Amino acid sequence: xxxxxxxxxxxxxxxxxxxxxxxxxxxxxxxxxxxxxxxxxxxxxxxxxxxxxxxxxxxxxxxxxxxxxxxxxxxxxxxxxxxxxxxxxxxxxxxxxxxxxxxxxxxxxxxxxxxxxxxxxxxxxxxxxxxxxxxxxxxxxxxxxxxxxxxxxxxxxxxxxxxxxxxxxxxxxxxxxxxxxxxxxxxxxxxxxxxxxxxxxxxxxxxxxxxxxxxxxxxxxxxxxxxxxxxxxxxxxxxxxxxxxxxxxxxxxxxxxxxxxxxxxxxxxxxxxxxxxxxxxxxxxxxxxxxxxxxxxxxxxxxxxxxxxxxxxxxxxxxxxxxxxxxxxxxxxxxxxxxxxxxxxxxxxxxxxxxxxxxxxxxxxxxxxxxxxxxxxxxxxxxxxxxxxxxxxxxxxxxxxxxxxxxxxxxxxxxxxxxxxxxxxxxxxxxxxxxxxxxxxxxxxxxxxxxxxxxxxxxxxxxxxxxxxxxxxxxxxxxxxxxxxxxxxxxxxxxxxxxxxxxxxxxxxxxxxxxxxxxxxxxxxxxxxxxxxxxxxxxxxxx
Amino acid sequence: xxxxxxxxxxxxxxxxxxxxxxxxxxxxxxxxxxxxxxxxxxxxxxxxxxxxxxxxxxxxxxxxxxxxxxxxxxxxxxxxxxxxxxxxxxxxxxxxxxxxxxxxxxxxxxxxxxxxxxxxxxxxxxxxxxxxxxxxxxxxxxxxxxxxxxxxxxxxxxxxxxxxxxxxxxxxxxxxxxxxxxxxxxxxxxxxxxxxxxxxxxxxxxxxxxxxxxx
Ligand code: HEM
Ligand SMILES: [Cu+2]
Numbered sequence: 001x002x003x004x005x006x007x008x009x010x011x012x013x014x015x016x017x018x019x020x021x022x023x024x025x026x027x028x029x030x031x032x033x034x035x036x037x038x039x040x041x042x043x044x045x046x047x048x049x050x051x052x053x054x055x056x057x058x059x060x061x062x063x064x065x066x067x068x069x070x071x072x073x074x075x076x077x078x079x080x081x082x083x084x085x086x087x088x089x090x091x092x093x094x095x096x097x098x099x100x101x102x103x104x105x106x107x108x109x110x111x112x113x114x115x116x117x118x119x120x121x122x123x124x125x126x127x128x129x130x131x132x133x134x135x136x137x138x139x140x141x142x143x144x145x146x147x148x149x150x151x152x153x154x155x156x157x158x159x160x161x162x163x164x165x166x167x168x169x170x171x172x173x174x175x176x177x178x179x180x181x182x183x184x185x186x187x188x189x190x191x192x193x194x195x196x197x198x199x200x201x202x203x204x205x206x207x208x209x210x211x212x213x214x215x216x217x218x219x220x221x222x223x224x225x226x227x228x229x230x231x232x233x234x235x236x237x238x239x240x241x242x243x244x245x246x247x248x249x250x251x252x253x254x255x256x257x258x259x260x261x262x263x264x265x266x267x268x269x270x271x272x273x274x275x276x277x278x279x280x281x282x283x284x285x286x287x288x289x290x291x292x293x294x295x296x297x298x299x300x301x302x303x304x305x306x307x308x309x310x311x312x313x314x315x316x317x318x319x320x321x322x323x324x325x326x327x328x329x330x331x332x333x334x335x336x337x338x339x340x341x342x343x344x345x346x347x348x349x350x351x352x353x354x355x356x357x358x359x360x361x362x363x364x365x366x367x368x369x370x371x372x373x374x375x376x377x378x379x380x381x382x383x384x385x386x387x388x389x390x391x392x393x394x395x396x397x398x399x400x401x402x403x404x405x406x407x408x409x410x411x412x413x414x415x416x417x418x419x420x421x422x423x424x425x426x427x428x429x430x431x432x433x434x435x436x437x438x439x440x441x442x443x444x445x446x447x448x449x450x451x452x453x454x455x456x457x458x459x460x461x462x463x464x465x466x467x468x469x470x471x472x473x474x475x476x477x478x479x480x481x482x483x484x485x486x487x488x489x490x491x492x493x494x495x496x497x498x499x500x501x502x503x504x505x506x507x508x509x510x511x512x513x514x515x516x517x518x519x520x521x522x523x524x525x526x527x528x529x530x531x532x533x534x535x536x537x538x539x540x541x542x543x
Numbered sequence: 544x545x546x547x548x549x550x551x552x553x554x555x556x557x558x559x560x561x562x563x564x565x566x567x568x569x570x571x572x573x574x575x576x577x578x579x580x581x582x583x584x585x586x587x588x589x590x591x592x593x594x595x596x597x598x599x600x601x602x603x604x605x606x607x608x609x610x611x612x613x614x615x616x617x618x619x620x621x622x623x624x625x626x627x628x629x630x631x632x633x634x635x636x637x638x639x640x641x642x643x644x645x646x647x648x649x650x651x652x653x654x655x656x657x658x659x660x661x662x663x664x665x666x667x668x669x670x671x672x673x674x675x676x677x678x679x680x681x682x683x684x685x686x687x688x689x690x691x692x693x694x695x696x697x698x699x700x701x702x703x704x705x706x707x708x709x710x711x712x713x714x715x716x717x718x719x720x721x722x723x724x725x726x727x728x729x730x731x732x733x734x735x736x737x738x739x740x741x742x743x744x745x746x747x748x749x750x751x752x753x754x755x756x757x758x
Contacts, residue, residue: 104554106564172571180564181554206571210579218586218694226672227690228683229586235683240589244582512553 008508023108029094039081046074051464067450068135075138087259098502101183101518106176114169121163128155142230142241146222171205185520192524197262200286204251212248246297254293260397267350270498272339275525278331285324292321318368345419349400356392381441412488426473432466569732597684599755610752620649631727
């Protein structure tokens with residue numbers, strides 16, 4: 001301080017080149033943050049069009065062909081270019097090396113390459129939208145996608161294929177880093193739960209993404225060269241596509257939620273000043289979710305004509321996967337019990353997450369029940385279920401995490417009042433948007449139609465109204481966070497008084513994260529101790 | 544001699560940590576590759592059991608001898624690759640460079656033979672698509688067989704091409720004395736990759752060329 005300028009990762013050098021060629025994990029996190037925010041608003045634009053069309057029972061805004069493209073582009077952009085990379089690529093990249101006391105990820109250049117791969121994939125997909133879009137739905141079911149659709153399937157599929165490598169390489173980088181680069185004294189069971197959840201997520205990245213990649217390659221080859229692998233007219237089997245697709249895409253839904261759970265563990269511990277209750281259970285629950293998640297894909301195919309026995313097995317296994325999720329919810333609740341809770345904006349998001357995730361998870365159990373699923377399959381009930389998890393859960397946790405670590409990333413504090421207001425608006429808008437969809441689905445409104453019987457209009461209007469409130473909740477943080485970059489109060493190194501290695505270095509941190517090697521003497525969330533009893537900083541200087 | 548400080552990257556504490564990280568990294572990458580090829584193997588086995596006859600008939604149209612020669616060529620290339628790694632380990636730069644060059648040569652022979660086979664299939668109208676011709680009632684399963692044949696061997700060949708590219712970079716760097724007994728991690732992990740690609744072929748060969756053949 002005292003007038004002297006402190007050097008940190010943001011001001012070591014300036015200029016576009018220094019950003020585009022950086023290998024600093026913290027700067028790469030920013031590259032992702034900016035690009036992902038862009039994709040979020042692109043996806044949001046398509047969502048707005050969908051909700052506008054559904055204000056009235058007739059198809060008066062767009063034709064059915066356009067509508068098909070809108071929900072497809074919405075799903076593709078949101079799933080592959082926002083939800084999957086959001087928390088791992090932004091918060092994971094920024095925090096994992098710091099949380100484990102390392103100078104960087106194990107492979108910094110690979111990390112930068114991952115971002116470029118992501119961008120190239122994104123450009124392909126944007127090009128496909130610009131050229132007229134795709135109408136297959138984000139699930140690309142064959143043979144429609146491989147033979148019949150007259151839209152830009154190949155281009156989109158290439159984009160997603162390319163982006164997949166970005167996920168794979170990020171996962172690889174995280175696993176190696178977590179294995180090999182932990183600071184002295186930081187044993188596995190002293191790691192923050194954020195790190196555990198990213199470890200589990202990386203396992204899915206590594207084992208799931210390649211299967212999606214090859215499946216999309218086969219779809220692409222079928223389109224371009226006329227192979228007959230999924231085309232029933234040539235002896236191929238479209239259900240094989242569904243198996244391969246969901247083998248990835250069911251675990252992929254956990255890619256979207258596990259990192260969110262990691263964020264929420266940090267928020268709950270930080271704002272109730274307590275150790276997470278049942279730490280080891282929560283850590284292993286992440287791994288259990290990752291593993292069991294690979295065994296339940298068939299619950300997306302109950303009505304595909306698979307055998308009843310397969311249906312029963314998949315139904316049973318799906319119930320199993322709810323157990324580790326429930327363990328987490330119970331342990332967070334137990335942590336809150338008798339904690340000294342402060343309701344800052346990140347915590348509001350954290351609590352909101354627990355609420356909506358519980359609803360989303362419970363309705364998942366409904367869907368996993370074979371008989372009930374046959375009734376609501378491909379209705380708005382399913383749409384509501386996965387939006388509760390993915391938009392309510394993941395996006396809320398992502399926002400909570402961004403707020404929590406914003407002072408670390410930028411060295412500035414955001415305006416708390418506005419942030420709390422935004423969190424409330426998001427929560428209200430979200431529930432108003434998606435709760436009516438459970439009812440709509442239960443009453444029989446199918447998904448992916450742009451017209452509907454007039455008796456569904458009231459609920460649809462509620463949903464569209466909620467969506468506009470939600471939109472306000474999403475734009476607000478964009479405004480005040482950017483505002484805070486310039487006018488926000490200067491953050492100390494630990495504005496929340498939290499425990500965690502990332503809070504023991506400057507805000508913003510220096511390029512090498514720590515000036516001297518940290519040494520860890522206690523587990524994560526040691527709120528009963530003073531920071532000095534938890535971390536010590538050795539003599540050996542880096543650089 | 545390469546000096547340790549020059550090859551150690553800033554994020555690692557020492558060369559050993561760096562070596563182990565690269566090693567685990569390559570193993571994890573191979574795990575993703577197993578899943579990648581696993582998707583195709585699953586599809587292949589699925590149809591093989593659904594259309595046993597058609598697949599057997601179609602696989603009879605592959606040239607076992609070319610496949611067998613290629614298998615031998617690849618096993619030979621794994622051997623020369625191992626020699627190259629050994630050369631690096633024992634500071635024999637000549638053995639390292641020659642081992643790498645031989646591996647590249649054998650890899651190219653493999654690709655040449657593969658190209659010849661592809662060309663032959665093209666002439667026989669066995670490439671799936673509108674020009675596909677296969678006599679008899681089993682034409683449809685046969686087309687699926689050849690879809691998998693081209694997808695799987697094509698992906699495998701692509702991996703070979705990438706491997707040859709990596710080996711070429713290594714030759715270049717080895718000549719300039721970048722590798723020695725003190726530091727040869729890139730040679731080692733490229734070797735790992737190369738052996739993996741060979742092993743994939745060891746599975747592809749019987750699955751595509753041999754199973755269910757009437758010799
Ligand atoms: C925890 C995070 C979860 C996420 C992110 C998630 C996400 C999703 C998504 C995206 C879909 C829709 C796929 C489509 O477009 O068709 C879906 C459907 C489904 N989910 Fe979940 N889900 C989660 C948890 C669960 C749980 C715990 C269960 C069961 C215990 C479950 C059971 C189902 C079933 C059965 C369907 C298929 C419904 C149908 O199409 O008929 N989900 N989920
Ligand atoms: Cu699922």
